[in-house]
Amino acid sequence: MEGGRESDLGQLLAAARGVYKTAFGGVDPVIAVSAPGRVNLIGEHTDYNQGFVLPMALQMWTVMVGSPRQDGIISIVTTVEVAEESQRVQFPVPVEGGALKPGEPRWANYVKGVIQHYRAGPLPGFNVVIASNVPLGGGLSSSASLEVATYTFLQQLCPDDEDPVAKALVCQKAEHTFAMMPCGIMDQFISVMGKEGHALLIDCRSLETCLVPLTDPNLVVLITNSNVRHTLTGSEYPTRRRQCEEAAKVLGKPSLREASMADLEASKSLMSGEVYKRARHAIGEIERTTRAAEALQSREYERFGQLMVESHNSLRDDYEVSCPELDELVSAALEVPGVYGSRMTGGGFGGCTVTLLESRVAEKVLAHIKDKYSKTATFYSTKPSDGAKVHHLP
Numbered sequence: 294m295e296g297g298r299e300s301d302l303g304q305l306l307a308a309a310r311g312v313y314k315t316a317f318g319g320v321d322p323v324i325a326v327s328a329p330g331r332v333n334l335i336g337e338h339t340d341y342n343q344g345f346v347l348p349m350a351l352q353m354w355t356v357m358v359g360s361p362r363q364d365g366i367i368s369i370v371t372t373v374e375v376a377e378e379s380q381r382v383q384f385p386v387p388v389e390g391g392a393l394k395p396g397e398p399r400w401a402n403y404v405k406g407v408i409q410h411y412r413a414g415p416l417p418g419f420n421v422v423i424a425s426n427v428p429l430g431g432g433l434s435s436s437a438s439l440e441v442a443t444y445t446f447l448q449q450l451c452p453d454d455e456d457p458v459a460k461a462l463v464c465q466k467a468e469h470t471f472a473m474m475p476c477g478i479m480d481q482f483i484s485v486m487g488k489e490g491h492a493l494l495i496d497c498r499s500l501e502t503c504l505v506p507l508t509d510p511n512l513v514v515l516i517t518n519s520n521v522r523h524t525l526t527g528s529e530y531p532t533r534r535r536q537c538e539e540a541a542k543v544l545g546k547p548s549l550r551e552a553s554m555a556d557l558e559a560s561k562s563l564m565s566g567e568v569y570k571r572a573r574h575a576i577g578e579i580e581r582t583t584r585a586a587e588a589l590q591s592r593e594y595e596r597f598g599q600l601m602v603e604s605h606n607s608l609r610d611d612y613e614v615s616c617p618e619l620d621e622l623v624s625a626a627l628e629v630p631g632v633y634g635s636r637m638t639g640g641g642f643g644g645c646t647v648t649l650l651e652s653r654v655a656e657k658v659l660a661h662i663k664d665k666y667s668k669t670a671t672f673y674s675t676k677p678s679d680g681a682k683v684h685h686l687p
């Protein structure tokens with residue numbers, strides 16, 4: 294089992310500092326920040342429908358260490374290897390009226406997007422090194438953690454008003470305009486606002502958040518990485534979003550948050566079978582998420598687990614964003630007594646599942662999934678962690 298300790302963060306920061314010294318003439322960086330990845334416990338594909346989500350921040354982070362420089366140049370080095378992409382990029386700070394554009398290497402687009410939309414200025418140039426232990430493309434929000442780390446780094450160079458909601462929204466905008474991914478707000482919100490020992494219920498319409506304690510020592514949140522990523526994700530996500538918008542329009546509602554199952558049934562004949570199914574998932578999932586938050590609050594784990602399973606089935610059958618690998622992992626987990634629930638997590642088409650279980654059966658569950666899964670899975674277990682942080686360098 295991997296990941297999940299504060300000491301990992303210390304190691305990550307130390308590694309980034311070492312690379313920084315080598316890359317930037319032997320001097321130490323003066324700024325260090327971190328931002329976590331996330332796992333979503335329930336509330337999938339509900340954020341862009343103005344619904345509820347219930348994620349927690351992971352003890353897996355993207356860190357950035359760096360220093361300002363006086364010549365207006367931004368120089369970025371990443372220690373994260375991406376096939377066929379350069380690990381170093383350099384460009385001038387955008388001057389007023391000018392604009393950064395997305396391009397190659399693609400990993401740098403998340404950083405550029407946040408620089409472009411940053412809420413204070415003028416920014417100085419800077420040198421920075423990025424390191425991360427959030428698995429890339431695993432559906433644990435490696436990109437949101439990079440965006441939020443970047444914003445937190447820029448706040449140290451040129452302070453803004455520290456409004457956490459505005460910060461998360463800028464990071465989401467970076468993703469929309471520089472990574473061309475029309476995501477909702479969940480990933481950036483939890484990476485900014487996560488709290489140790491808590492999941493976060495986010496109302497994606499009012500943008501209000503509510504902490505739900507998650508500290509029971511008898512409970513384990515297990516993340517299983519299928520280690521597959523089907524290429525559909527890029528095109529299917531915007532399609533799902535559009536289908537939900539279409540359904541809301543047919544129902545005469547601003548979003549599916551305002552729609553009930555009765556509304557949907559009444560207008561079933563006015564939409565295609567596919568759009569109907571997408572809406573049925575979104576409306577059902579929004580309701581499930583509020584019920585799940587109540588169950589977690591009152592420590593009714595059996596009930597929570599049932600809702601997780603219902604969520605998975607709906608994502609598989611109605612929303613059609615699961616895949617055989619994720620279904621296999623969920624079925625295998627559910628075969629072990631002591632497992633409360635299991636489901637795919639994140640956008641889908643690969644990536645990870647999240648499983649809630651009694652801690653006493655953790656080893657058994659791992660062994661069973663390993664045995665049953667037709668490919669090779671990776672396991673992580675982490676406690677809910679804090680959102681983005683600034684670290685004081687010794």
Ligand code: GLA
Pocket residue numbers: 336337338339340341476477478479480639640641
């Ligand atoms: C991705 C997006 C999120 C959310 C999930 C699905 O992670 O970035 O905004 O829509 O998919 O719940």
